[in-house]
Amino acid sequence: MNESCYLDGQASLEGLTVLAGRARRLILEMTHRAGMGHTGGSLSEVELLVALYFGGMRSIDPSRPDRPDRDRFILSKGHATPGYYSVLALRGYFSPELLETFDELGTPLQAHPDMHKLPGVDMSSGSLGQGLSCGIGMAMAAMADPSLGSFRTFVLMGDGELQEGQVWEAAGYAGALRLPGIVAIVDCNAVQLSTATGPFQAPDAVAARFRAFGWDASGVDGHDLAALMPAIASARERAGRGPVVLVATTVKGKGVSFMEGRCEWHGKAPDDGELARALAELGS
């Protein structure tokens, strides 16, 4: 089950696709077992996380999760832990069996990521809007301390999350400084908790808003691994010159027909029947 030994950031496109499929199954099984969890936004971020953890991020090492020069990652959309934990497990940060404890009392797999309970989590999160600022602080640290090796910081946000004002405090701050080292990724899945997202959360609008704040913005299909791998590599490289945002067009609930694009599945777990139908759709 643990692919990290032979993949280790060198996965083929075929291998990445297999990993994404496994992550989706793990997400569904995890939320089903726990009877809770943010299924929709976890399914929309799968390829983004696979691309980051299997090639996009540099110097990450599951056996040394606190390696000082590693690229950092912040799940600013902190509720989407089923997707995050699935990919961390596949990458070898912990045994996939631990996923069975998700959200149970005493588990390191808290409903929202806790950096002190789970090695590999670079920043605790859960209150929307804070991750970009934290990531900017990490990028400033990379600039101020050369011994950290000019690492990059990737921050994954939801499109709904961009309604939080702090995101734009952070965007304005980094943009005005032309701060290098920070890559924001927006999971534009078009659906938030209770409704479709608004016009300013649409991918083109998101890119335009970030550009107005001085960011280098580009768009990508967030489920197309063939496009994502070079897009992340390019963003990582361009981030040496200033802040970069990758606006990823995605589908909430991606891969399960009755979950796709439906806000009902923002924070809901599948029951027995729904799990069986979902897994059948995903295939093996």
Added chain:
Amino acid sequence: MSAGVAQRAAFGRALVELAERYPKMVVLDPDVCPSTQTSLFRAAYPDRFYPMGIAEANAVCVAAGLASCGFVPWVSAFAVFLATRAADQVRVSVAHARQPVKLNGAYGGLPSGRGGATHSAVEDIAVMRTMPNMIVLTPADAAEAGAMVELAMETSAPVYLRTMRCELPDLFGVGWRPDIGRAVELAPGDDVAILSEGMMSARALEAAAILRRDGIAARVLHFGTIKPFDAEAVAKAARECGALVSVENHSRIGGLGSAVCEAAAESDPAVVVRLGFPDCFLESGDDERIFSRYGLDPAGIAAGAREALRRNGSDVSIRRAT
């Protein structure tokens, strides 16, 4: 007691003095550096000074990110905006994430340069002391404020240091080194105990002098740390004095008075009179007139002590005569 140095100046100087010893110390400024005196650090260490613009929420989380990579950031801003506007950022990215971010809540309490309701931080202690992992410090004078900057650098915990805008009388000399979590007895006595925080402690001493003239021996305990709280000092005062009066430059809800009541109720219940601001927003105006209106001057504190004695059934004059 002579009028001494303002705590903000002592804070700004302490940052500069400690900068060489702590090369990872940096300062983040949400555009208030002339007011909170981090401008001194800006002049001395411009490469370690980050102007953050008028955006406290971003500043606190940027500090958390820096801290997660080995830096020790100070965010120095008006107390009211750190503790309430940025409360969620402090809670999640600093306290929950256990990052060694140091917060200087400048302009704590009433003295805000006559800023009135919006700028008077009278809830900040209540907010900060409910946050797990947070140390809350309320220095009495300039020397203690400077010493506490150093204490904050010595701990890996998040710290909220509450400093005053105004000049304050000197209570502790240069070289004073308080202990985190330990109340300091400023005056002995066992008729009544006055338990005070921050700038109120100098007034508490003056109140004790007034009471002494009437034959009342008031113990004065200065709480330079609100969290971790010295509950044992409260219990001892409750046992030995029976009557307590708490004095704070803060709302009577959730601050020192609440902590005193909690500690006394769980150990040695005693009469407690809580002096502080009532459940209202403050107004613009002269600081001392406002303090006096709410009994937060030496005469008002002495009156509070007498009230505590009366409610405790102590007839001090008779006891003294026999």
